[in-house]
Amino acid sequence: MAPLLLVFLLFSLSGADNTSPEILLTLCGSNKTSNAQAFDINFVNSMELIYQNITDHGYGVAVSGTSDTVFGIGQCFNYLSSVNCQLCYAESRVKLPHCLPATDSRIYLDGCFLRYSDRNVSTQSTDLKDTSICGNSSTVIPSTSTVTSLLKNITEAALNNSNYYAAASASVSSDLTVYGMAQCWKSLNLSGCRDCLEKAVSNVSHCLPASDGKGLNAGCFVRYSTEPFYLSSSSSGGGSSSGRILAVVLGCVAAAVVVIGVAIWWMRRRGAHDSSDDEDGSGEFIRSIAGSHLSFKYEVLSKATDNFSQINKLGHGGYGSVYKGVLPDGREVAVKRLFLNTRQWVDQFFNEVSLISQVQHKNLVKLLGCSVEGPESLLVYEYLCNTSLDKFLFDSFKKTALDWERRFDIILGTAEGIAYLHTAAQVRIIHRDIKASNVLLDERFRPKIADFGLARYFAEGQSHLSTGLAGTFGYMAPEYIVHGQLSEKADTYSYGILVLEIITGRKNQNSVATSTDGHSLISLIWKHYTEKTLIELLDPNLQGQCSEEQALKIFHIGLLCAQASSGLRPHMWKVVEMLMSKSQDLPLPTQPPFINIKGADVCSSSGSGSSYKYTSSSKSGHSVNQMSVSQMQGR
Ligand SMILES: *[C@@H]1O[C@H](CO)[C@@H](O)[C@H](O)[C@H]1NC(C)=O
Ligand SMILES: *[C@@H]1O[C@H](CO)[C@@H](O)[C@H](O)[C@H]1NC(C)=O
Ligand SMILES: *[C@@H]1O[C@H](CO)[C@@H](O)[C@H](O)[C@H]1NC(C)=O
Ligand SMILES: *[C@@H]1O[C@H](CO)[C@@H](O)[C@H](O)[C@H]1NC(C)=O
Ligand SMILES: *[C@@H]1O[C@H](CO)[C@@H](O)[C@H](O)[C@H]1NC(C)=O
Ligand SMILES: *[C@@H]1O[C@H](CO)[C@@H](O)[C@H](O)[C@H]1NC(C)=O
Ligand SMILES: *[C@@H]1O[C@H](CO)[C@@H](O)[C@H](O)[C@H]1NC(C)=O
Ligand SMILES: *[C@@H]1O[C@H](CO)[C@@H](O)[C@H](O)[C@H]1NC(C)=O
Numbered sequence: 197m198a199p200l201l202l203v204f205l206l207f208s209l210s211g212a213d214n215t216s217p218e219i220l221l222t223l224c225g226s227n228k229t230s231n232a233q234a235f236d237i238n239f240v241n242s243m244e245l246i247y248q249n250i251t252d253h254g255y256g257v258a259v260s261g262t263s264d265t266v267f268g269i270g271q272c273f274n275y276l277s278s279v280n281c282q283l284c285y286a287e288s289r290v291k292l293p294h295c296l297p298a299t300d301s302r303i304y305l306d307g308c309f310l311r312y313s314d315r316n317v318s319t320q321s322t323d324l325k326d327t328s329i330c331g332n333s334s335t336v337i338p339s340t341s342t343v344t345s346l347l348k349n350i351t352e353a354a355l356n357n358s359n360y361y362a363a364a365s366a367s368v369s370s371d372l373t374v375y376g377m378a379q380c381w382k383s384l385n386l387s388g389c390r391d392c393l394e395k396a397v398s399n400v401s402h403c404l405p406a407s408d409g410k411g412l413n414a415g416c417f418v419r420y421s422t423e424p425f426y427l428s429s430s431s432s433g434g435g436s437s438s439g440r441i442l443a444v445v446l447g448c449v450a451a452a453v454v455v456i457g458v459a460i461w462w463m464r465r466r467g468a469h470d471s472s473d474d475e476d477g478s479g480e481f482i483r484s485i486a487g488s489h490l491s492f493k494y495e496v497l498s499k500a501t502d503n504f505s506q507i508n509k510l511g512h513g514g515y516g517s518v519y520k521g522v523l524p525d526g527r528e529v530a531v532k533r534l535f536l537n538t539r540q541w542v543d544q545f546f547n548e549v550s551l552i553s554q555v556q557h558k559n560l561v562k563l564l565g566c567s568v569e570g571p572e573s574l575l576v577y578e579y580l581c582n583t584s585l586d587k588f589l590f591d592s593f594k595k596t597a598l599d600w601e602r603r604f605d606i607i608l609g610t611a612e613g614i615a616y617l618h619t620a621a622q623v624r625i626i627h628r629d630i631k632a633s634n635v636l637l638d639e640r641f642r643p644k645i646a647d648f649g650l651a652r653y654f655a656e657g658q659s660h661l662s663t664g665l666a667g668t669f670g671y672m673a674p675e676y677i678v679h680g681q682l683s684e685k686a687d688t689y690s691y692g693i694l695v696l697e698i699i700t701g702r703k704n705q706n707s708v709a710t711s712t713d714g715h716s717l718i719s720l721i722w723k724h725y726t727e728k729t730l731i732e733l734l735d736p737n738l739q740g741q742c743s744e745e746q747a748l749k750i751f752h753i754g755l756l757c758a759q760a761s762s763g764l765r766p767h768m769w770k771v772v773e774m775l776m777s778k779s780q781d782l783p784l785p786t787q788p789p790f791i792n793i794k795g796a797d798v799c800s801s802s803g804s805g806s807s808y809k810y811t812s813s814s815k816s817g818h819s820v821n822q823m824s825v826s827q828m829q830g831r
Pocket of ligand 7: 352353356
């Protein structure tokens with residue numbers, strides 16, 4: 197995901213061009229799935245599989261699930277560059293789920309197509325929902341026969357082309373040119389493609405003499421326009437794909453240089469002048485930051501990290517690589533080199549840094565400042581000698597360092613840190629990416645959460661690449677993965693997964709595929725929970741260090757946090773309270789998501805939704821019904 201982010205961010209730098217592709221049409225089916233939960237999971241899985249292939253090939257088909265199966269097909273139009281294709285896919289991936297729980301929906305964007313269905317529709321070329329959209333402008337095309345001929349020609353050319361794509365232009369008059377393109381999805385056979393294109397051309401011809409017409413069929417897309425639409429979206433045009441990528445990158449670098457130049461000029465100018473020309477006072481603000489303790493000199497940080505030498509590299513997180521550095525005064529720091537050179541939004545970025553630097557808590561990694569005047573943007577954090585939790589937890593030798601007491605302190609401290617972000621901080625922050633590698637450990641193994649705040653800055657308003665979301669699979673809450681709904685409860689979910697990893701010493705699988713197959717850590721935990729054998733999953737290294745009751749309580753809290761329904765998950769301050777209290781009646785956890793797909797109704801039995809008191813011998817019937825469990829007690 198990181199290199200992708202890089203490309204994306206580089207791309208964003210090129211400025212002018214980073215608007216989202218226009219949505220042409222969304223068609224949501226009228227039939228509804230009977231098992232929304234299982235269908236959603238298969239939907240997510242299919243979209244993830246398509247994502248992998250659309251990135252590489254501009255096209256992907258996928259099928260997921262044995263029951264409540266979801267087929268998916270995604271196709272970028274060949275005129276999109278690889279980066280624009282990813283952006284287009286990301287946009288459609290975010291918008292298409294609005295159709296759920298419909299069983300069959302599709303979306304056409306200006307550049308790509310995405311569809312899911314409960315049936316195998318990959319070879320479907322036409323259907324009843326095929327339609328056309330005619331442009332509405334005062335321009336009319338005087339000679340419609342030229343357009344008809346052009347459409348006929350590109351149809352033949354597309355059928356003659358192995359990727360079923362063609363684009364061409366023809367001049368109608370001395371000052372009017374018409375552009376046309378045709379694209380079939382790669383999964384069609386030749387006759388299917390022909391049927392589809394012929395139907396689309398015939399329909400789109402009804403738009404004439406309007407200046408723009410689009411045919412949107414089940415298996416293809418045809419468009420003509422007086423606008424050179426397929427030229428503006430591609431990069432340098434022609435050439436190999438690697439050549440195009442190179443062109444994009446070079447273009448971005450050139451754009452970056454220009455942006456940086458402008459920014460430096462602007463800052464100098466701002467710096468040289470009085471604040472009299474500040475309309476909003478942001479110039480003043482920047483100056484005050486530049487002179488404040490938050491500002492670090494690039495040369496100092498470069499020297500501190502030995503010119504960002506590989507030896508000093510601590511890791512590679514979201515937004516950038518991290519290096520260890522020693523400041524001239526002997527202080528050890530961690531320096532993050534941002535992929536994104538944020539000069540474009542330099543004042544907002546300062547603003548964000550100064551806000552985040554005020555968010556201070558014993559369980560949050562401290563942001564010491566930033567450097568913006570050098571060739572790249574850097575963030576400076578306190579240095580923590582024991583790196584991150586995952587390095588210990590998932591290493592069979594090093595995990596022995598994490599005894600019960602330390603693990604409990606990590607569980608509690610992490611909860612406190614997140615609770616602080618959610619409630620007490622000056623700015624409410626949803627972390628979005630709570631996971632073992634984002635929990636850093638100091639010399640006494642006290643936890644400190646890293647990488648908060650920036651998500652807020654970078655993610656705002658942008659649809660994300662990858663799955664269309666920020667975060668890490670395996671830790672992401674289902675409502676966030678499927679619908680993009682983000683609330684504090686998404687962090688609670690991730691925290692729940694983390695707690696279960698800490699107590700079992702096992703890693704939750706990161707892929708949707710494994711979790712839907714029922715092999716995920718939480719499905720295993722749930723199975724043992726229903727069989728009342730949870731204690732068997734306690735990390736063997738912890739055996740004898742804690743009572744069974746203590747261990748079960750942690751399992752229970754983890755399960756409460758990882759419930760499928762976000763409304764049932766506790767707030768983080770409540771989690772802290774649960775952890776601290778000696779005896780507390782906790783509500784029963786309901787089933788976590790992503791499990792028992794194959795026999796969903798077998799395992800969710802029913803029972804009273806009351807409380808479950810901790811005693812290791814308690815074997816009372818505690819089966820659960822997702823629908824009937826009452827509200828969390830207390831708020
Ligand atoms: C909707 O469901 C009905 C009844 O099951 C079925 O006949 C029809 O083909 C479905 N329509 C679509 C678009 O799947
Ligand atoms: C992706 O493409 C590769 C090669 O074209 C193919 O082998 C693989 O099955 C595809 N995967 C998916 C999920 O479509
Ligand atoms: C969908 O159907 C086509 C043709 O019937 C077949 O080639 C393809 O393998 C099917 N795809 C899946 C995922 O079943
Ligand atoms: C092409 O695909 C269609 C739809 O799947 C099918 O009906 C037709 O037989 C196929 N034609 C050839 C030549 O394979
Ligand atoms: C056509 O576009 C004009 C302005 O662009 C708008 O006022 C008018 O309502 C549109 N007509 C239709 C039928 O969409
Ligand atoms: C379509 O192709 C024919 C034959 O190649 C050519 O004569 C004609 O000019 C083309 N029409 C357009 C509009 O390009
Ligand atoms: C299709 O391709 C063949 C050879 O590649 C060429 O001879 C033929 O003229 C092409 N037909 C069209 C309509 O472009
Ligand atoms: C598309 O063409 C078909 C016949 O070719 C016609 O029945 C249908 O109404 C047309 N649809 C549109 C939106 O033009």
